[in-house]
Amino acid sequence: MAEVLIYVDHVDGAVRKPTLELLTLARRIGDPVAVHLGPGAEEAAKVLGEHGAVKVLAADAAEFADYLVVPKVDALQAAYDAVSPAAVLVPSSAEGKEIAARLAVRIGSGIITDAVDLEAGDEGPVATQSVFAAGYTTRSRITRGTPVITVKPNSATPEAAPAAGAVEQLSVSFGEHATGTKVTARTPRESTGRPELTEAAIVVSGGRGVNGAENFHVIESLADSLGAAVGASRAAVDAGWYPHSNQVGQTGKSVSPQLYVAAGISGAIQHRAGMQTSKTIVAVNKDAEAPIFDLVDYGVVGDLFQVVPQLTEEVKTRKG
Amino acid sequence: MSLRIVVCVKYVPDATGDRRFAEDLTTDRESVDGLLSELDEYAVEQALQISDDADDAEVTVLTVGPEDANDALRKALSMGADKAVHVEDDDLHGTDALGTSLVLAKAIEKTGYDLVLCGMASTDGTMGVLPAMLAERLGVPQVTLLSQVSVADGKVTGRRDGDAASEQLEAALPAVVSVTDQSGEARYPSFKGIMAAKKKPVESLDLDDLDIDAEEVGLDGAWTKVDDATERPARTAGTVVKDEGEGGKQLAAYLAEQKFI
Numbered sequence: 001m002a003e004v005l006i007y008v009d010h011v012d013g014a015v016r017k018p019t020l021e022l023l024t025l026a027r028r029i030g031d032p033v034a035v036h037l038g039p040g041a042e043e044a045a046k047v048l049g050e051h052g053a054v055k056v057l058a059a060d061a062a063e064f065a066d067y068l069v070v071p072k073v074d075a076l077q078a079a080y081d082a083v084s085p086a087a088v089l090v091p092s093s094a095e096g097k098e099i100a101a102r103l104a105v106r107i108g109s110g111i112i113t114d115a116v117d118l119e120a121g122d123e124g125p126v127a128t129q130s131v132f133a134a135g136y137t138t139r140s141r142i143t144r145g146t147p148v149i150t151v152k153p154n155s156a157t158p159e160a161a162p163a164a165g166a167v168e169q170l171s172v173s174f175g176e177h178a179t180g181t182k183v184t185a186r187t188p189r190e191s192t193g194r195p196e197l198t199e200a201a202i203v204v205s206g207g208r209g210v211n212g213a214e215n216f217h218v219i220e221s222l223a224d225s226l227g228a229a230v231g232a233s234r235a236a237v238d239a240g241w242y243p244h245s246n247q248v249g250q251t252g253k254s255v256s257p258q259l260y261v262a263a264g265i266s267g268a269i270q271h272r273a274g275m276q277t278s279k280t281i282v283a284v285n286k287d288a289e290a291p292i293f294d295l296v297d298y299g300v301v302g303d304l305f306q307v308v309p310q311l312t313e314e315v316k317t318r319k320g
Numbered sequence: 321m322s323l324r325i326v327v328c329v330k331y332v333p334d335a336t337g338d339r340r341f342a343e344d345l346t347t348d349r350e351s352v353d354g355l356l357s358e359l360d361e362y363a364v365e366q367a368l369q370i371s372d373d374a375d376d377a378e379v380t381v382l383t384v385g386p387e388d389a390n391d392a393l394r395k396a397l398s399m400g401a402d403k404a405v406h407v408e409d410d411d412l413h414g415t416d417a418l419g420t421s422l423v424l425a426k427a428i429e430k431t432g433y434d435l436v437l438c439g440m441a442s443t444d445g446t447m448g449v450l451p452a453m454l455a456e457r458l459g460v461p462q463v464t465l466l467s468q469v470s471v472a473d474g475k476v477t478g479r480r481d482g483d484a485a486s487e488q489l490e491a492a493l494p495a496v497v498s499v500t501d502q503s504g505e506a507r508y509p510s511f512k513g514i515m516a517a518k519k520k521p522v523e524s525l526d527l528d529d530l531d532i533d534a535e536e537v538g539l540d541g542a543w544t545k546v547d548d549a550t551e552r553p554a555r556t557a558g559t560v561v562k563d564e565g566e567g568g569k570q571l572a573a574y575l576a577e578q579k580f581i
Contacts, residue, residue, distance in 0.1 A: 011484065068480075068489060069452065069462060093483065094448070094465055101449035102456040104418060110543025111417065113447045126547070132339040132444070137550045144543040180461030181495075184477075185488035196483075202580065226580070244467075244502050245481065250335070250443065251359065251501045259580050269336050280578060281555070282571060288562070295555050298574040302563025310568025318572060318581045 002030035002086035005079055007099065008048065008056075009091045013040015015047045017199045018091040020158035022151055023051040025118040027161060029125050030086045033057060034165075035079045037072055038064045041167050049165020051158055057082065057170040068181035069095060073102040075172045080107060082170065085146060087125050089118075092150040100150045109145025116155045116256070116277070125149065133250065133273035153198040154256045189245065197229045197246060202259045203278070205231030205248050206241075207271070209264020209286060209304050213241040218308050219263060225315040231255065231275075233265045249274035263304045267292025284308060323377040323471070326433045327367045328424055328454070329360040329396055331389035332444040339444070344539060345546040346414045347444055349386065356392035359439035361399070361506035366499050367437045368400045368507070370471045378402050380431055384412060384423050390522065397517035398509035405431055409526040414539025417445070421453035423537060426530040428458065435476065438498040440465055451498035461491035467502035 004026040009016045019034075026032040034053040036044050041058035048056050057079045063071035076099060080088060090100040092114050104111035115127035125147050129138050142148070197203065204226065206219035216232075223230045232242035234249050248255055250273040260278035265271060267283070267290055275281070276295065283292045288301045300307050333339050337352035356364075364381065371377035381396040383389045384407040393404040407427050415423070428436055436458070441448035455462030463469075466478035466489070476495050480487045481502070509517070527534060535541050561570055575581050 068464075068487075073456075095482065097447070097449055098452035098462070098464065101417075101447075101452040104543075105421070105453050105456045111449065112544055113449060130552070131446075131549075133335065135339065135552055136341065137552055138345075138546050139548050140544055140546045142543060143545050177459060177461070181463050181489055181491040183487050184490050186485045187487075188485045189483070245483065250446070251440070259575070259578075273335075276552075280580075281558075282574070284567070284571070288560075293560050294557075296560065297555075297558040297578075298571060299558060299560035300563050300567040300571050301560060302567045306565075307563050307567040307571065310566075311571050312568075314569050314572035315575070315581055318576055 003033045003083050004030040005076070005083055005085040005088045006032050006034045006053070007076060007088070007090040007096065008034050008036045008044060009093060009096065010036065010038070010040060010044050013043035015044050016091070017158065018151070018153040020047070020051045021153070021156040022089045022091060023048065023053060024156045024159045025151060026089055027052050028118065029120050033083055033085065035076055035170070037075050045165045045167045049163055050160055052161035052163050053165045054163045056165055056167045058167050059170040059172045061172065063174055063178055066183055067179050068183060069098050069102070070180060071174055071178045072099050073106070074174050074178055075170065076103055077106055078172045079170055080146070087147040087149060090148070090150045092152045097150050100148050104148040107145060109148050110142035111148045112140055112142060113150045115149050115151045118149065118151065130277055133269050134276035152254065152256070194223060195227070195229045197231060197248070197253050198255055200229035200257055202226050202228035202261070203231050203248070203255050203257045204228045204261040204263070205233060205265060206236055206263050207233035207265030208235040210236055210241060216242055218305060222261065222308050222312045222315070225312045225319070228261070233271050262292050263308055265292055266290045267295060323371070323374045323435065324433050325367045325371060325377060325379045325435045325437060326428050326431055327363050327379060327381045327396065327401065327437045328450070329364065329381050329383050329392050330357045330442045331355070331383060331385045331392035332357045332442055335443045341549045344414065345549055346539060349388070354388055354391060356395040357439060357443045359441060359443055359501060362499050362501055362503050363437045363439045364396045364399050364401060365506040366469055366503055370435070374471070380405060382424065382427055382431065383407070384420055384427070393522055394517055395509065397520045398514040399507055400513060403520055404522040405525060406522055407525045407530065411527055411534040411538045414542060415537045416542040416544050417447055417449055417453065418543050419537040419541055421450055421457055423530065423532060424450070425454055425457040426532060427525060428454070430525070430530065434493045435471060436496040438496065440498055440500045451496050455496040458496065461495040463489050463491045463495050464498040466497060466499050469497060469499055469503060
């Protein structure tokens with residue numbers, strides 16, 4: 001069976017969920033070979049092997065953290081040269097897309113970004129994408145070179161599929177451009193203890209109706225009662241009420257959770273683009289005419305400062 | 321020596337319009353009004369600010385697109401860019417991101433540059449891969465997705481706010497930079513700016529001018545193929561209730577019924 005390269009997204013060896021989803025999708029096309037860059041390969045290999053990685057190509061070097069993107073491209077290209085895979089799959093993070101883009105140029109291959117599903121086809125992998133603010137679903141193929149495809153979080157449910165997952169050292173020689181962009185300082189984001197926005201099963205978002213940073217605790221309390229991530233509309237972010245890293249929409253994160261709760265969000269196209277593919281959508285808004293109500297499975301027309309706290313209390317009561 | 325800034329911009333169908341696919345499964349650019357991609361306005365803005373801070377600088381806006389794409393260039397010129405380059409050729413219809421990056425890279429080299437500025441993504445294709453592809457093709461540093469950027473002493477520095485961390489980046493010019501919608505509100509063209517834009521030069525280039533074979537670009541030259549595009553069925557109308565004091569409890573009951581609680 002052909003091999004499929006998987007670029008591993010991890011934090012010091014803790015593999016992030018989208019990578020496990022990639023492994024599950026990759027097994028439809030071939031034998032997954034994971035590429036792990038940076039520390040923690042042995043720890044990561046256990047999880048990767050449990051989810052179907054036949055082997056883990058590992059490389060660690062200071063360059064991966066000290067310089068932007070290019071050292072990782074050099075390493076992924078080394079893995080590509082070593083394996084001659086049927087496809088290369090990369091998680092659709094901002095960095096993942098940049099790595100994939102440069103690799104595609106280098107190896108002379110087509111690229112598809114933000115796939116939400118992947119299946120084997122007679123003429124290579126077929127990628128499903130959600131486009132034009134989720135107004136259309138397309139199915140596309142890569143017609144030249146080795147398909148390079150980035151896949152969005154929540155595109156598959158990770159399945160256990162025990163495989164060897166043995167670590168092999170990957171030899172990487174960095175090119176002249178690897179050290180072009182230096183990372184002179186790095187400030188890790190403070191952990192909120194809540195699930196990652198793009199990976200969460202439930203997302204609770206607040207918008208213009210929240211009316212101030214000091215009121216966002218209402219949204220956070222509901223999120224915490226449900227074990228959800230917190231999102232915000234562009235209006236709320238632009239007003240400075242909540243960090244941009246939590247923005248859901250065209251210029252923020254695109255989420256596709258099991259449940260999306262929109263509070264005080266009108267549902268402009270810019271926001272819909274980022275949440276329209278959620279499985280179940282519920283909303284609370286004062287304005288009965290708000291476009292968000294066209295999307296909802298269940299909506300409440302009312303004051304979010306009445307409805308949301310009542311909902312939070314009820315969730316807590318029901319969860320005991 | 322003048323600082324030569326090239327800003328890559330895209331003419332896109334208005335995202336608030338009813339965007340569709342044409343019969344050949346390329347983006348339909350006829351049925352919806354086009355405009356300068358909103359996310360590229362941030363790149364134009366940063367170019368103008370960098371230009372204002374430099375002793376001597378020239379801002380060129382560059383686009384690849386059909387005749388109407390001229391509108392996007394005019395908008396950028398009316399904001400304050402100095403001149404424009406429009407790559408237009410019938411053979412470009414249906415070009416994918418790889419092909420577009422090839423055309424842009426050749427046009428940037430022909431124009432001459434110290435700094436290439438891009439938006440974070442287009443609002444139609446939304447891939448966000450072009451700046452990285454340009455840096456790869458041009459063989460210069462990529463300093464991308466910046467929410468803050470400055471240029472001084474032949475260096476570009478900026479802040480990249482990622483999921484896990486906020487990073488401070490630094491690279492020597494020439495470089496490719498992309499900026500996010502957090503980099504600072506774009507200015508509105510003034511009346512004076514709009515009048516001045518009419519007199520600013522727009523250079524027109526075709527594939528011959530850039531020594532690019534027609535086979536390398538266009539729909540047939542694309543390295544990806546869209547097999548089908550299906551309009552997403554409208555979500556079936558759900559239940560909407562008016563809060564009469566029990567709205568939160570009613571919503572909780574619905575969530576419990578759906579097994580979310």
